[in-house]
Structures are given as C-alpha cells and as structure tokens.
Amino acid sequence: MCADRFSLSVEEYLTKKHVLFYIEDCVTQVLEHKEEYTQFGILRFLSEYFNSVKKGNHILFREFSFVRATPHNRSSFLHMFWRCFRQIGKNGDLLSMMEYASLLQLICPDFPEDVVQKAARIVLMDDAMDCPMSFSDFLYAFQIQFYYEEFLESTAVIYQDLLSGKCPNTVIVPTSSSVEQCPRLVSSDTAAHEGVDSFVFCNCVEGLCERFKYSFPPVHCIKEILGNVQRISFYSFLMALAKHEEINSNIGSLPSKAEVLIDPEMDKELEKLIAQISLSQASNSSNSTTTGHKEPIRKASPKKSLHHRRRIEVESDGSTEETDSSEN
Amino acid sequence: MAEQRGSATAAALLSTKPAHADSEIEFLTRLGTGDLLRGALIKLLEARPDDQLGFLADHFKNQLQEKDAVNGAPGGQVEQRLLGQACWHLGLVNHSQRSAFNNNVTIAYHLLSSNNAMKKRGLKGKLYTALLSEIGKRGTATETSKAFLLKKIQCQDHVAVPFEVFRHGVLTCFVFEDYVCKSRLLFQSILQSTKASRGLCHAILGTLQDALEATDCHNPARYLEASSQISPCRLAQAMDQAQASDGLLMTEEEFLNEAAMMFISRVKSVS
Known part of the structure; x- marks a missing residue:
C-alpha cells in the first residue's frame, strides 16, 4: 500500500480517502454558518473541522446521508455509538429493536x-423480531449491516438467485428494493432452512468482490466462513460475518468482542464527571439525598461527557457549540 | 458513496448554489478559503501520506499555530513553536523525493529567518543549531554520535546562516538518520539475544567502510560500485571469513557508534 500511493493518479489518490468529499463538506459548512467564521477566522475553522474528522467526532448530530457517505464516516459512527452506549452493555440490559433505533437517533437524528x-x-x-437483544450482539451485527451495506445487498441478490436456481453471474446492481423483499422471500421459502451450496455461493461472492467498488470484508475471511460448511443460509452467513474477529479488526472501529465493555479512558472521564456533578449538586442543594440521585447521574453521564469533551476541544471558540445545536 | 461526487468537487467548490453564487464566491474569496484549501491540497499531493485526513488536520493546525506565532506571543515560546513547525515541514517528505524535500527546506528556512526579535531578516546560527538538535532528538541515533555530527555541522551562535549551509546541514541530519536505521537493521540481523559477535560486527563494519569509501559525488558509476560493495553476497562472504570468532560480543550502541563515526568522518565540516 505504502509504495502504491505514489503510482496512483492524482484523482485516484484523492478519491481513495474521499478527501474532496470532506473539502466540499467543509466549504458547505462555512457557507451555512457564515457569521461565525468571519468572526473567528477561516483557518481556525478548517483546523477544527479536519481535526474532528481525524478524531472521528465529526459525525455527531450530522444528517444520515453524511454519516453513511464514506467508510471513514461509517466507522467513526460505529465507534461513537459504542462509546456512547457501552454502559448499556455493562449493565447487561437487553433492548428491543425500537430502543436501539432511539439510541442511534440520539447521535444521528434522522x-x-x-x-x-x-x-x-x-x-x-430473521425470526421473532420483537425479541430483546444484548448490546454486544446488536453492536456487531449492526456494524456488518451498516459498514458493508452495499455488499450485503449484493450478496442477498446472489443468494436469492441461487435459491431460485438462477445462475447469478449477471451483473449485480444493488437496489434498495431488492433487499427489502429478500428476507421475506427467504423465510417463506421452504428451501431457506437448507440454504444454498456454500461452495457455489462462495465462488459467486468472490466474483462479486473482484469488481465491487464499495467496501467488502477480506475475501479470505469469507472463504474461511463458507469453507467450513456444506450448505449455508443467508442469515447464518451474515451472523458468521458479524462474529468474525478479523473482519471486526479490519473495520477497526470496535474493540474485539472480549473487550467490548472495556474503555479505561472513558471510564476515567466518567468518574471525573460524576465526581464533578455530585460536588456541584452537594453545593447547590445541600438537603437532597445522594442515594436518590446516584442512578440518574450514571445513566446520563456518557452523553454528557461527550458534550463536555467537545467543549474542551473547542475552548475559546464559542461558535462550535452553537453550530452543533443548529445542525440538529 | 462519495466517489461520484469526488471528481467534480473541485469544480463545484465555488459554484454549488447558482442562486447565491456570486455572493458566496465573494464570501469565500474574502475569507481566502480557496487559497487555503488549494495550498493544503498541493501539500497533500506533494507528500502523498497514507493517512490523508490526519495529514490535513495536522496541516491546518500547524498553519493556525504559524499564524498565531507571527501575531506574537512571548519570545521563548515563539522560537520553540517555530522550531516545531520547521521540523514538521521538513519531516513531511522523505529526502529521497528530492524536489519536494527541497521545497520544504526552503519553507523551513524562510519560516525561521523571518522570525527575528530585532526585526532583522536572516537566520542566526543559534536557531539553526537548535533546529539540527531538534531533528536529532526525533531521530534514533545514539547520543554520542548525534553530538559528534552536530559538532561538524553546527554554526556559531551569532553567524548568519546562508541557505546552502542550512540545506547541507538539514539534509545531512536526515540522511544520517536513514543511515543509522539501515545500520541498526544490519546489526539486528546478526543479533544473539541482546549482543552480537564482535567478529561478525567488524566484518560488517569493514564492508560498510569499503562501500562508503567507494562513493564519489562526481562520478555516478562509483555509486554502483558502492552498492555492490554492500550487496548481500559480499556481506555474506565477509561474514563467512570472520566466522572463526573469539567469542567476544558487541552491543548495539557500540556498533551504531562505530558505524556512525564512519559516516560522520565523511561529512563536510561547516565552520
């Protein structure tokens, strides 16, 4: 990779990490918040914008179309989701699909x-859809779904074609409608329980990867998953992708499954914050009992600390805070 | 995803919304957005780092600091910050990409020479020497060898440093760092736990010395000769002959110091 980038053309090099996308976005941001940037200087804005892109907190409270626009945005969003709601996993709570949707909407309103x-x-x-799920199960499945969205859509089409006995060597165009109907077909089909021949499926997916322009999991991981079984159903395939450690580390936004609840850096900040809040509360209302307040503080803290961190980062520049709220 | 938007972006940069296009273009020009972004892209394409977004973040942060430094802050801090920025510019591109590297050397030179408490232009020896030791600090060479090198290329505190001397000094530091890295690799290839056989080390150092002696700036053919001197088979031959060793060992530091001294003895002294 390292030597490679010198042989790329300028266009290819810039599209690799979507640099022009971010430049376009930051100019749009400047135009949307004109007054603030004339006051604080464009250079300060550019510096803050690209530093937040680097750290991955640029996706906070942005619109969905922006959040899903690049692989970097997607992985930043996954990382943010994990950091914000890790406490749920720690508490061992099981949440329903709608509850997870609400959590996600706290970071990305639409x-x-x-x-x-x-x-x-x-x-x-694809069964008992109202069942509550554990945080880590949902997190890793969500990662695969969100990060490899286009890949999953295309493999669903291949799978569907194989099930119905068609040869899926035709060009696959991912469309949202194809996936919409796909799972329902699978569940209604009696053959779904048996799935498809994994060797044939593997060959087709491999062929897809060769010409696929979106992100896809490393081919050798796919081969490993499909090489272990004779027949496979679509959802067992996706489940295996979600559980695969190497695919997870390849995306690089979440820790390994064993360490999903550990984040010492964040824990330290949380403790500091809780201490601060309880201190200020003690001074504000001396007659309130501490035990009564303990639980709500714990629940609110992850989100609060994020705001807190951003506030520290922007320091003197009061404008960014306003920007956040106006982006909502 | 963003690919489709990517190629057209540069053109669309200034003409996204036709209705307010004029006022928006005017606004962006007044802020100097175009120039800043263009400058950043040129830097990015020159250095072609792997982490493009991180590079842009550092670039703008650095520019902001440069601006703040120019606007004035307490004396000592400004100097330290300027040194950091000069190092950052110099570290952007490896010296083997010579023209891009030379650009950065020029930028660093102007940066350092424009800062002068007495409002006189020109780079003082003191700041130049401080820059060299700053570059050294970021390198991995041993302290002794760094000190020897610095002695050879530093200038006296109050002397004005011409550009050629500056370039020579800076380039030497970076080439030296590469040389030290290569020497360390050589040493590590014969490592036994923490030390290596003294006999083997001397054989390698000998070959290295032969190769260094073969170089001659004015005759490109000598470079080929030098590289053949240090080729794997020549090295293997030398090591094979040295095999009958006496059981004495050598540490990495000793090895690196000796290798460094061979390099430093060939560096042109500045003063």
Whole structure:
C-alpha cells in the first residue's frame, strides 16, 4: 500500500480517502454558518473541522446521508455509538429493536429504522423480531449491516438467485428494493432452512468482490466462513460475518468482542464527571439525598461527557457549540 | 458513496448554489478559503501520506499555530513553536523525493529567518543549531554520535546562516538518520539475544567502510560500485571469513557508534 500511493493518479489518490468529499463538506459548512467564521477566522475553522474528522467526532448530530457517505464516516459512527452506549452493555440490559433505533437517533437524528431492522434480523436470524437483544450482539451485527451495506445487498441478490436456481453471474446492481423483499422471500421459502451450496455461493461472492467498488470484508475471511460448511443460509452467513474477529479488526472501529465493555479512558472521564456533578449538586442543594440521585447521574453521564469533551476541544471558540445545536 | 461526487468537487467548490453564487464566491474569496484549501491540497499531493485526513488536520493546525506565532506571543515560546513547525515541514517528505524535500527546506528556512526579535531578516546560527538538535532528538541515533555530527555541522551562535549551509546541514541530519536505521537493521540481523559477535560486527563494519569509501559525488558509476560493495553476497562472504570468532560480543550502541563515526568522518565540516 505504502509504495502504491505514489503510482496512483492524482484523482485516484484523492478519491481513495474521499478527501474532496470532506473539502466540499467543509466549504458547505462555512457557507451555512457564515457569521461565525468571519468572526473567528477561516483557518481556525478548517483546523477544527479536519481535526474532528481525524478524531472521528465529526459525525455527531450530522444528517444520515453524511454519516453513511464514506467508510471513514461509517466507522467513526460505529465507534461513537459504542462509546456512547457501552454502559448499556455493562449493565447487561437487553433492548428491543425500537430502543436501539432511539439510541442511534440520539447521535444521528434522522437515522432510518430500516437499517436497525436489518441489523436486528441478523441477530435474531430473521425470526421473532420483537425479541430483546444484548448490546454486544446488536453492536456487531449492526456494524456488518451498516459498514458493508452495499455488499450485503449484493450478496442477498446472489443468494436469492441461487435459491431460485438462477445462475447469478449477471451483473449485480444493488437496489434498495431488492433487499427489502429478500428476507421475506427467504423465510417463506421452504428451501431457506437448507440454504444454498456454500461452495457455489462462495465462488459467486468472490466474483462479486473482484469488481465491487464499495467496501467488502477480506475475501479470505469469507472463504474461511463458507469453507467450513456444506450448505449455508443467508442469515447464518451474515451472523458468521458479524462474529468474525478479523473482519471486526479490519473495520477497526470496535474493540474485539472480549473487550467490548472495556474503555479505561472513558471510564476515567466518567468518574471525573460524576465526581464533578455530585460536588456541584452537594453545593447547590445541600438537603437532597445522594442515594436518590446516584442512578440518574450514571445513566446520563456518557452523553454528557461527550458534550463536555467537545467543549474542551473547542475552548475559546464559542461558535462550535452553537453550530452543533443548529445542525440538529 | 462519495466517489461520484469526488471528481467534480473541485469544480463545484465555488459554484454549488447558482442562486447565491456570486455572493458566496465573494464570501469565500474574502475569507481566502480557496487559497487555503488549494495550498493544503498541493501539500497533500506533494507528500502523498497514507493517512490523508490526519495529514490535513495536522496541516491546518500547524498553519493556525504559524499564524498565531507571527501575531506574537512571548519570545521563548515563539522560537520553540517555530522550531516545531520547521521540523514538521521538513519531516513531511522523505529526502529521497528530492524536489519536494527541497521545497520544504526552503519553507523551513524562510519560516525561521523571518522570525527575528530585532526585526532583522536572516537566520542566526543559534536557531539553526537548535533546529539540527531538534531533528536529532526525533531521530534514533545514539547520543554520542548525534553530538559528534552536530559538532561538524553546527554554526556559531551569532553567524548568519546562508541557505546552502542550512540545506547541507538539514539534509545531512536526515540522511544520517536513514543511515543509522539501515545500520541498526544490519546489526539486528546478526543479533544473539541482546549482543552480537564482535567478529561478525567488524566484518560488517569493514564492508560498510569499503562501500562508503567507494562513493564519489562526481562520478555516478562509483555509486554502483558502492552498492555492490554492500550487496548481500559480499556481506555474506565477509561474514563467512570472520566466522572463526573469539567469542567476544558487541552491543548495539557500540556498533551504531562505530558505524556512525564512519559516516560522520565523511561529512563536510561547516565552520
């Protein structure tokens, strides 16, 4: 990869990490908030914009079309979701699909429910859709669904074609409608329980990867998953993708499953914040009992600390805070 | 995804909304957005880093600091910040991409020489020497060898440093760092736990010395000769002959110091 980038053309090099997309977005941002940037200087804005892109908190409270626009945005969003709601996993709570959708909408107000629904289908193997799910199960299934959305759509088409006995070597164009109907067909079909021949399926998916312009999981991981069994159903395939450690580390936004609840850096900040809040509360209302307040504080803290962090980052520049709220 | 939008972006940069196009273009020009972004893209394409977004973040942060430094802050801090920025510019591109590297050397030179408390232009020896030791600090060479190198290429505190001397010094530091890295790799290839056989080390150092002696700036053919001197088979031959060793060992630091001294002895002294 390292030597490669010098042989790419300028256009190819810039599209690799979507640099022009971010430049376009930051100019749009400047135009949307003109007054603030004339006051604080464009250079400060550019510096803050690209630093937040680098750190991955640029997706906070942005619209869904922006959040899903690039692989970097998607992985930043996944990382943010994990950081914000890790506490739920820690408490061991099981939540329903709609509850996860609400959590996602706290970070991205127009996050569509159908993406959440698709992720829930992976966890629940397209069965008993109102069943509550654990945080880590949902998180890793959601990662696969959200990060590899286009890939999943295309493999669903291949799978469907194989089930109905067609040869899926035709060009696959991912469309939203194809996936919409796909799972229902699978569940109604009696052959769905047996799935398809995994060797044939593997060959087709491999062929897809060769000409696929969106992100897809490493081919050797797919081969590994499909090489272990004779027949496979679509949802067992997705489940295996979601559980695969190497695919997870390849995306690089979530820790390994064993460490999903551990984030010492965040824990330290939380503790600091809780201490601060209880201190200020003690001074504000001396007669309120501490035990009564303990639980609500714990629940609210992850989100609060994020705002807190952003506030520290922007320091003197009061404008960014206003920007956040106006983006909502 | 963004690919479709990507190629057209540059053109669309200034003409996204035709209705307010004029006032928006005017607004962006007044802010200097175009120039800033163009400058950043040129830097990005020159250095072609792997982490493009991280690079842009650092670039703008650095520019902001440069601006703040120019606008004035307490004396000592400004100098330290300028040194950091000069190092950042110099570290952007490896010296093997010579023309891009030379550009960055020029930028660093102007950056350092424009800062002068007495409002006199020109780079003082003191700042130049501080820059060299700053570059050294970021490198991995041993302290002793760094000190020897610095002695050879530093200038006296109050002397004005001409550009050629500056370029020579800076380039030497970076080439030296690469040389040290390569030497360390050589040492690590014969490593036994923490030390290596002294006999083997001397054989390698000998070959290295032969190769260094073969180089001659004025005759490109000598470079080929030098590289053949240090080729794997020549090295293997030398090591094979040295095999009958006496059981004495050598540490990495010793090895690196000796290798560094061979390099430094060939560096042209500045003063």
